[in-house]
Amino acid sequence: MRATPGRVLKGVATAPPDKSVSHRALILGALARGETLIDNLLESEDVLATARAVQALGAGVERLGSGRWRVTGQGRLTQPDGPLDLGNSGTGARLLMGAVAGFSIEATFAGDESLSRRPMGRVADPLRAMGARIEGERLPLTLRGGDLKAISHLNAAASAQVKSALLLAGLNAGGVTEVIEPRPSRDHTERMLRAFGASTEVRDAADGRTVRLTGGQSLSGTAVSVPGDPSSAAFPLAAALITPGSEVTLRGVMLNPLRTGLFQTWAEMGADLTISDRREAGGEEIGDITARASRLKGVDVPAHRAASMIDEYPILAVTAAFAAGRTVMASIGELRVKESDRIAAMARALAACGVAVEEGPDQLAVTGGPVRGGAAIESHGDHRIAMSLLVLGLAARQPVTVDRAGMIATSFPGFTGLMRGLGADIAAA
Ligand SMILES: O=C(O)C1=C[C@@H](OP(=O)(O)O)[C@@H](O)[C@H](O)C1
Numbered sequence: 038m039r040a041t042p043g044r045v046l047k048g049v050a051t052a053p054p055d056k057s058v059s060h061r062a063l064i065l066g067a068l069a070r071g072e073t074l075i076d077n078l079l080e081s082e083d084v085l086a087t088a089r090a091v092q093a094l095g096a097g098v099e100r101l102g103s104g105r106w107r108v109t110g111q112g113r114l115t116q117p118d119g120p121l122d123l124g125n126s127g128t129g130a131r132l133l134m135g136a137v138a139g140f141s142i143e144a145t146f147a148g149d150e151s152l153s154r155r156p157m158g159r160v161a162d163p164l165r166a167m168g169a170r171i172e173g174e175r176l177p178l179t180l181r182g183g184d185l186k187a188i189s190h191l192n193a194a195a196s197a198q199v200k201s202a203l204l205l206a207g208l209n210a211g212g213v214t215e216v217i218e219p220r221p222s223r224d225h226t227e228r229m230l231r232a233f234g235a236s237t238e239v240r241d242a243a244d245g246r247t248v249r250l251t252g253g254q255s256l257s258g259t260a261v262s263v264p265g266d267p268s269s270a271a272f273p274l275a276a277a278l279i280t281p282g283s284e285v286t287l288r289g290v291m292l293n294p295l296r297t298g299l300f301q302t303w304a305e306m307g308a309d310l311t312i313s314d315r316r317e318a319g320g321e322e323i324g325d326i327t328a329r330a331s332r333l334k335g336v337d338v339p340a341h342r343a344a345s346m347i348d349e350y351p352i353l354a355v356t357a358a359f360a361a362g363r364t365v366m367a368s369i370g371e372l373r374v375k376e377s378d379r380i381a382a383m384a385r386a387l388a389a390c391g392v393a394v395e396e397g398p399d400q401l402a403v404t405g406g407p408v409r410g411g412a413a414i415e416s417h418g419d420h421r422i423a424m425s426l427l428v429l430g431l432a433a434r435q436p437v438t439v440d441r442a443g444m445i446a447t448s449f450p451g452f453t454g455l456m457r458g459l460g461a462d463i464a465a466a
């Protein structure tokens with residue numbers, strides 16, 4: 038795809054449904070007894086892979102209409118006939134490993150080239166400590182579950198995928214499963230467990246958060262309405278901030294405080310952002326966010342904020358390229374084990390576009406100024422790198438092309454259409 042500068046972005050669009058909440062709605066629906074009706078499910082490649090996997094694990098899965106799905110659970114998962122292919126999705130693979138571990142069944146987990154490189158020991162090791170038998174450290178791996186005992190686990194990397202996998206396994210473990218988080222990670226699993234009739238105990242203290250779940254609880258199917266994804270909304274909002282004369286509103290964006298670190302950081306950079314019509318949807322606060330072209334300044338992003346904006350660093354780095362001064366993003370080592378090594382991918386891409394960037398082992402620093410663009414960027418098959426660099430191309434001096442842009446469909450299949458609707462010039466290269 039190629040992004041060409043020169044157009045002003047104007048208009049109102051609806052944020053696409055949240056990916057994290059969509060995966061969880063399908064998985065909890067499969068674990069529950071009875072019907073779960075999902076409204077506004079994200080129909081992206083990652084989420085569709087999870088839908089196929091829960092169907093292979095015995096749940097009834099039907100698409101009733103656009104974004105409207107029915108999952109009929111049996112209150113347990115059953116032996117799949119073949120390998121579960123989670124495609125590009127770390128969330129799907131890791132949460133389902135936890136869910137499957139609770140049952141006396143065997144499943145092989147597989148994924149694409151990127152997912153097969155990502156570390157699975159962070160989930161496999163604690164699941165082994167609970168009693169699951171797991172062969173392999175990366176996908177493809179085979180897991181045999183059942184007869185679990187609860188453990189207490191320190192979630193040092195603030196990974197919501199690890200926490201969620203252990204809580205889902207803990208539903209069918211003897212005793213109380215405990216996850217200790219020095220820095221809280223997104224809490225969609227805890228919130229949704231409550232909606233499905235299971236309770237978790239959440240305790241906050243000065244040294245972090247502890248989440249406890251007592252084994253043996255059963256889930257009942259329910260209705261889930263998926264709020265808009267702040268991680269996806271970030272791309273059109275960023276484009277408006279850096280493109281002179283622009284003003285864009287994204288409707289229905291989830292405002293869960295464990296997801297909004299980017300908006301706080303942009304506010305500190307001087308971004309003209311307003312949030313209106315705060316309301317509730319699907320157990321989450323949502324609102325409409327308006328971004329207007331802004332004179333941004335560089336900031337130091339505090340390390341403790343990383344978990345609340347972990348997928349947003351690539352697009353933050355793009356906005357930092359247009360800001361006056363230096364932006365330092367510290368303690369972001371987790372970015373090296375996402376769909377690509379996002380620190381290295383962004384450092385290379387920004388440098389190719391004429392941006393001053395310094396890469397450290399677990400940090401990235403960007404010094405803003407006029408952005409040349411005019412480069413052909415390798416996305417490394419990473420949807421967030423592809424979208425970030427296309428947004429950069431809209432406000433650079435020269436167009437930017439991005440390879441393997443088809444991967445954008447893993448999280449945001451409507452990206453190009455939504456951006457064009459706001460006036461952006463993004464087209465096949
Ligand atoms: O739980 C989730 O839905 C997610 C958690 C994060 O990963 P980690 O748990 O690896 O931090 C995030 O990067 C991912 O896109 C979605």
Ligand SMILES: C=C(OP(=O)(O)O)C(=O)O
Binds near residue numbers: 083126375
């Ligand atoms: C890291 C991401 O997703 P996942 O871990 O589910 O592949 C992402 O969407 O940026």
